[in-house]
Structure formats: structure tokens, C-alpha cells
Amino acid sequence: MDLSVVIPCLNEENTIKICVEKCINAFEKLGIEGEVIVSDNGSKDKSIELAKQAGAKVVHCKVKGYGATIQEGFKNAQGKFVLMGDGDDSYDFNSIGDFWQNIDKDFDMILGSRFKGIIQDGAMPPLHRYFGTPLLTFIVNFLFGTHISDSQSGMRFFRKSSLDKIKFKTTGMEFASELTVLFKLNKMKIIEIPINLYKDGRINGKPHLNPWRDGLRHLFYMLKMRITHLF
Ligand SMILES: Nc1nc2c(ncn2[C@@H]2O[C@H](COP(=O)(O)OP(=O)(O)O)[C@@H](O)[C@H]2O)c(=O)[nH]1
Numbered sequence: 001m002d003l004s005v006v007i008p009c010l011n012e013e014n015t016i017k018i019c020v021e022k023c024i025n026a027f028e029k030l031g032i033e034g035e036v037i038v039s040d041n042g043s044k045d046k047s048i049e050l051a052k053q054a055g056a057k058v059v060h061c062k063v064k065g066y067g068a069t070i071q072e073g074f075k076n077a078q079g080k081f082v083l084m085g086d087g088d089d090s091y092d093f094n095s096i097g098d099f100w101q102n103i104d105k106d107f108d109m110i111l112g113s114r115f116k117g118i119i120q121d122g123a124m125p126p127l128h129r130y131f132g133t134p135l136l137t138f139i140v141n142f143l144f145g146t147h148i149s150d151s152q153s154g155m156r157f158f159r160k161s162s163l164d165k166i167k168f169k170t171t172g173m174e175f176a177s178e179l180t181v182l183f184k185l186n187k188m189k190i191i192e193i194p195i196n197l198y199k200d201g202r203i204n205g206k207p208h209l210n211p212w213r214d215g216l217r218h219l220f221y222m223l224k225m226r227i228t229h230l231f
């Protein structure tokens, strides 16, 4: 297996099918053997059924939270490379080739940076775009010596052998920070490519993210890790 795409999913019946289809089309176009793993976090809508219909393998994560859900997907991934991306159709799975064309480079993680690509109007709330994400990115770079431009990106590509060396502990949204911090503390190489962000395809659904609560979880996580790794 060349590539496993891991999609965390909590009630995404409007968009999960299109996400899976885009992945499968990309596998065909690139001529690679791929699998789509939809990691479900207790969806009560038609997400699971629709994901299976579209050709995904569905796994179930019993622990609540974005981080736990993605880690369950990682555990089930068989590919030499792994891509993670949200199931709300905000990240574009047609761009798998942009990651794939870099596989011969030296990296452990390729971070898809929305701030180096195009952010469609309305795709990211102004509070996140101009305040929260730049601030959390500045803090992770300052505390850990990384040079990334989008610490909150939900689309990242990994060498599976690198991913397997890391033991994750967080279960919530702060998992985005943990990914960056643990790759850096394990002396792994992070490179970036531009990606675009679109308005998610949810019809009535609200985002699961709570900016103040989740922002503070990121902040506390980074401070805790910096302090425990000083000594
Ligand atoms: N926030 C959150 N997302 C989850 C959870 N479990 C699975 N997900 C999925 O993780 C992805 C990111 O969630 P989203 O609300 O779009 O986050 P945002 O775009 O960063 O505001 C979506 O595909 C969700 O369906 C969870 O417990 N919390």
C-alpha cells in the first residue's frame, strides 16, 4: 500500500462522500495504491454509511476528540505514507498530488500551509485567520525553534515509519500542536507546501471547534511541553 488517507469524521454527512471520492480519484490519477480510512467519532447521521458507499474503510474511535480520532486512523493505516485531512470538504483532496510529488525529498512530515496558499473568503473566521492561528504559530516557533507558517493546519502528510516512532498523548484539538512539537522534539524534519482552504460544505452543522477553549488548550500544551523538556 502506497498511501493511506485518514479522515476524522463527526457528523459530516453533507461532505464525507465527496472527500472520499476526491481521494480515490487522486489515487487513480497518480497511479498509486491507496486507501481511505474514515475514522468515525460517534457520528449519529449518515456519515458512516455514505463513507462506506464511496469506498472508504470506516474505523470507530471510542475516545471523544479530534486528536483521538486521527490517532485511531493512524493505527489502522497500512500505507508507506499517510495523509490526514478533515471530512468537511474545507481541505482539497484533489491536491494529493502536490504532496505525493515530494516523496523523494528528505522529510518526515509535509505540512500543508494555508497561509502560503489561498484562503477562500469566509473559509476561516477572521479571529482565527488574523489572531488565533498566527499567534499560536508564533508561539510554537518561538518555544520550539520550528519555522512553520500554519501551526493549526489539518492537512499533513507523513512518512509512516516516522509517524510510528511517536507516542501521542493528546485527544483534543491541541493535537495539531502536539504533532508539530513531538516531530520537532524527536529531531524529525518538517517541510511545507502551500495548500488552499475552502469554505466547508456543511449545510447546517456548526464547526466543532471552540476558539477560546481550544486556543487555551494549545497554549497550555505548548507551555507544559516546553517546561518538561527544559530539564
Ligand atoms: N472538533 C472536532 N472535530 C472532530 C471530532 N471528531 C472528529 N472530528 C472531525 O475533525 C475535523 C475537524 O473539525 P472541524 O470542526 O472542521 O474543525 P475546524 O475546521 O478546525 O474548525 C472534521 O472532519 C470533524 O468531523 C471532535 O471530537 N471534535
Ligand SMILES: [Mg+2]
Pocket: 086, 088, 090, 200, 207
Ligand atoms: Mg473545518
